[in-house]
Amino acid sequence: MGSPRYFYNVAGKMIPWFAVSFLLTLIAGIYYGLFVAPPDYQQGESYRIMYIHVPAAWMSMFIYMVMAVAGLISLVWRIKITEITIISSASVGASFTFLALVTGSLWGKPMWGAWWVWDARLTSELLLLFLYLGIIALYSAIEDKRVAARAISILALVGVVNIPIIHYSVEWWNTLHQTSSVTMTGKQAMSTSMLIPLLLMGISFKLYYGAVVLMRARAEVLERDRNTRWVRELVEGEMK
Amino acid sequence: MSTLSLTSAFTLLLKRDLVLAYRRRAELVNPLLFFVLVTAMFPLGIGNDPKLIQAVGPGVIWVAALLAALLSLDTMFRSDFDDGTLEQFMLSAHPISVLVLAKILAHWMITGLPLFIAAPLLAMMLNVPTDAIPTLMLTLVLGTPVLSLIGSVGVALTVGLRRGGVILSLLVLPLYVPVLIFATDAVKTSIVGIPTSAQISILAAMLIGSLVLAPLATAASLRISLS
Amino acid sequence: MSEFLDMGGYAMYVWPSYGLAFVILVANWVSPLLQRRRVLTDIARKLRREKREQK
Numbered sequence: 001m002g003s004p005r006y007f008y009n010v011a012g013k014m015i016p017w018f019a020v021s022f023l024l025t026l027i028a029g030i031y032y033g034l035f036v037a038p039p040d041y042q043q044g045e046s047y048r049i050m051y052i053h054v055p056a057a058w059m060s061m062f063i064y065m066v067m068a069v070a071g072l073i074s075l076v077w078r079i080k081i082t083e084i085t086i087i088s089s090a091s092v093g094a095s096f097t098f099l100a101l102v103t104g105s106l107w108g109k110p111m112w113g114a115w116w117v118w119d120a121r122l123t124s125e126l127l128l129l130f131l132y133l134g135i136i137a138l139y140s141a142i143e144d145k146r147v148a149a150r151a152i153s154i155l156a157l158v159g160v161v162n163i164p165i166i167h168y169s170v171e172w173w174n175t176l177h178q179t180s181s182v183t184m185t186g187k188q189a190m191s192t193s194m195l196i197p198l199l200l201m202g203i204s205f206k207l208y209y210g211a212v213v214l215m216r217a218r219a220e221v222l223e224r225d226r227n228t229r230w231v232r233e234l235v236e237g238e239m240k
Numbered sequence: 241m242s243t244l245s246l247t248s249a250f251t252l253l254l255k256r257d258l259v260l261a262y263r264r265r266a267e268l269v270n271p272l273l274f275f276v277l278v279t280a281m282f283p284l285g286i287g288n289d290p291k292l293i294q295a296v297g298p299g300v301i302w303v304a305a306l307l308a309a310l311l312s313l314d315t316m317f318r319s320d321f322d323d324g325t326l327e328q329f330m331l332s333a334h335p336i337s338v339l340v341l342a343k344i345l346a347h348w349m350i351t352g353l354p355l356f357i358a359a360p361l362l363a364m365m366l367n368v369p370t371d372a373i374p375t376l377m378l379t380l381v382l383g384t385p386v387l388s389l390i391g392s393v394g395v396a397l398t399v400g401l402r403r404g405g406v407i408l409s410l411l412v413l414p415l416y417v418p419v420l421i422f423a424t425d426a427v428k429t430s431i432v433g434i435p436t437s438a439q440i441s442i443l444a445a446m447l448i449g450s451l452v453l454a455p456l457a458t459a460a461s462l463r464i465s466l467s
Numbered sequence: 468m469s470e471f472l473d474m475g476g477y478a479m480y481v482w483p484s485y486g487l488a489f490v491i492l493v494a495n496w497v498s499p500l501l502q503r504r505r506v507l508t509d510i511a512r513k514l515r516r517e518k519r520e521q522k
Contacts, residue, residue, distance in 0.1 A: 030485075045475035052488045075460070091498070095491045103484040110480055127414045134411040141401050150464045151397050155411060158393055158457050162415050165446070169418035173425065212495050219503035226510050235510045 004221045005230045007081050011214040018211035022204050029200030037194045046110040053103035055201040056096045057121070059209060060128055061163075063093035067135070068160035071153030081217070083149035084224070086156060087139050088216035092209055094132035101125050120174035124167045131159040145224060249334050250342045257346030260319075271312040272354040278304040279362045290367050297366035298376065298427035304362075305355050305380065306416050309387035310409055312351035316343060316392060317399045317462070326399070330466055337455035340462065344392045344455065352384035368431065375430035375440075379423035382443040389447075389454035390415045396461035419446060 033051035040047040067086045074083040101122065108117045116122070135152045142148035190198070225231050244252065261268060282300040283293050320326040320343075329339050359380055363373050394412040398404030426439035474481045 039475060044477065046477035046480055048474070048481050049484045052484050056488070088499075092495050095495050099488055099491050102487055106480045106484045110477055127417055130410065130414040134407070134414070137407045137410055138397060141398070141404070141407055147400075147464060147467060150467075151461065154393070154457060154461050154464065155397060158415070161453070162418075165418045166414065169421040173421045208492060208496075212499060215496075215499035216502070219499050219506060222503060222506045222510070226506065226513075231510060232514060235507060235514060238507065239511050239514070 004080060004225050004228075008218055008221050011218050015211050015214050015218075018207050018214065022207035022211055025200050025204035025207060029197050029204050032193075032200060033197035037197055038191070040194075043111060046107065049103050049107040051197050051201050053100055053107055054198060055205045056100035056103060057125060058202055059205045060093060060097035060100050060125065060132075062206070063089050063096065063209060064128065064131070064156070064160065064163070067093065067156045071156035075150060075153045075157070080224070081221075083146070083153065084217045084220045085213060086135075086149060086152055088213045088220055089209070090132060090136050090139070090152070091216070092212050094129060094136060096205070096209075097125060097129040097132055101129060118174065120167075120171045123170045123174065124163075127166050127170070128163070131163075135159070243333060246334050246338060249332070250338055253329075253339055253342040254346050257343060258349065261346070261350045267315075268350060268354065271308040271351045272358055274311055275304050275308040275355055276358050276362060278307055279365065283366065294367050294369075294431070297363065297368040298372075298424045298431070300366060301359065301362055301368075301376065302379075302383075302420055302424045302427075305359075305384065306387065306413075306420060308355060309351060309384060309391060310412060310416075312347070313388075313391040313395050313408060313412070314405065315351075316347045316388075316395050321399050326462070327466060330462060336459040336462065340392065340396075340458045341451075341455045344388050344458070347392070348385050348388040352380075352388060355384060356380055368427070372427055372431040375436055376427045378440060379426050379443060382440065382447050383419050383423045386419050386443075386447050386450050387416060389450040390419075392458045393454055393461055396458040396465060398465075399462070400465040419443065422446070 029051065033048055037048070039045050067089050070082040070085045070089070073079060074086065104119075104122050104125065105115050105117070108119070108122070109115050112119075135155050138155055139148045139152050142151055222231060222234075279300055282296065286292055286296060317326055320329070330336060332339065356377060359376060360373050363376055364370070368376065391408075391412050394408050394415075395404075397411065398408045401407065422439045422442050426436040426443065429439065430436045472478060472482075
């Protein structure tokens with residue numbers, strides 16, 4: 001099952017399904033989030049940033065966990081496909097982390113009055129971004145891509161072990177130094193009409209990740225197997 | 241021929257590294273100089289208001305110690321990698337993580353310990369009250385080995401690269417954040433006179449945790465970078 | 468319509484967030500496509516060169 005060619009074809013078939021379901025849930029989520037959900041009694045309309053910020057933050061953690069699991073599998077069983085999924089997920093994960101950071105600070109400005117607040121969540125998210133960038137930098141620095149893939153597997157595992165420690169230490173550091181900050185509406189019980197768009201956006205980002213990681217993995221497989229026979233045939237087929 | 245027992249291999253490797261470092265004594269002082277220099281920069285940048293400097297003091301000392309450790313990490317495997325002895329270690333019958341632990345311990349003794357000499361002096365320079373200095377020393381004793389242990393994983397991953405330096409700091413600094421937070425917090429609370437057993441015990445836990453896990457990750461990384 | 472666009476006075480924060488989200492979603496969608504096309508053209512060029520050398 002693990003052969004790159006088989007993966008290339010199967011992924012090719014799955015991507016359209018991911019893409020369509022992603023678009024549907026995205027449109028539904030944004031429509032619900034912007035038009036149907038009522039304004040927040042405290043924050044008015046600014047809380048609608050939550051529909052981008054929270055799913056992006058979820059994704060930044062989720063993707064790193066996927067990379068760590070893929071790292072473990074590729075170190076133990078040396079399956080080429082799982083090695084490829086790590087680097088294919090890295091740039092999407094970093095982009096979601098960056099998105100979560102920027103939307104977090106855009107939301108923080110009207111709520112806490114400052115662009116950047118050393119809130120525990122924003123700070124851990126910033127450190128998570130550095131972990132992603134470290135993985136991307138290390139992968140691009142090593143020429144031999146098989147060695148690079150196994151190196152970032154170790155880095156992803158070391159990172160995932162440290163994420164709870166980093167988060168805990170930032171929470172500790174933050175509660176001792178941060179004046180009490182208004183907790184995001186997420187903490188208070190959210191009315192269902194506010195919750196539906198959040199779940200829709202969460203699902204649509206996951207589907208988006210599914211599609212993009214497969215697309216990147218296909219490109220990576222082609223690059224890795226560029227000298228093999230099946231890639232030559234594929235290219236010749238497309239050249240005619 | 242008699243194969244070396246594990247402990248003698250460990251001590252032999254440790255002694256070898258210390259002797260090698262001793263031969264290049266002049267280089268030993270570099271991390272120390274860097275440590276003092278960086279710490280001296282901050283008051284110049286911040287201004288000489290004593291209260292402000294005291295508030296920033298512990299953080300400055302620890303960030304400087306962090307950067308000094310980071311700077312000296314490269315020497316851990318670099319010379320052995322260049323002349324090929326690193327490959328010989330990988331071939332040895334003994335578990336590589338134990339040999340790597342010897343190298344990490346040697347690196348800590350060469351670069352971590354000198355920081356203790358300068359720390360009290362710098363603490364006074366940043367007018368950290370003298371009764372907080374024992375806590376500062378305790379956090380350095382517990383914290384600097386963690387810096388070498390976690391740093392060794394990053395070095396092992398980047399040892400094969402020509403310009404690994406920048407990437408090394410990107411890989412390692414986020415992992416240093418918990419040590420930085422608890423160490424500076426311990427010193428700050430001790431300045432105010434509150435007992436700091438919580439922070440110290442967390443630092444000790446981090447030390448034991450990384451003492452167990454880091455050599456394994458470093459050995460695996462070395463196997464990969466040298467493959 | 469303009470009242471909706473105003474977002475209760477928070478337009479300056481809400482729309483950049485959605486705009487950046489759109490940009491990031493599009494960028495991460497397009498870049499693997501470009502990467503795949505670049506790889507395919509590279510391989511195709513190499514194949515053509517090999518065919519020419521065989522003649």
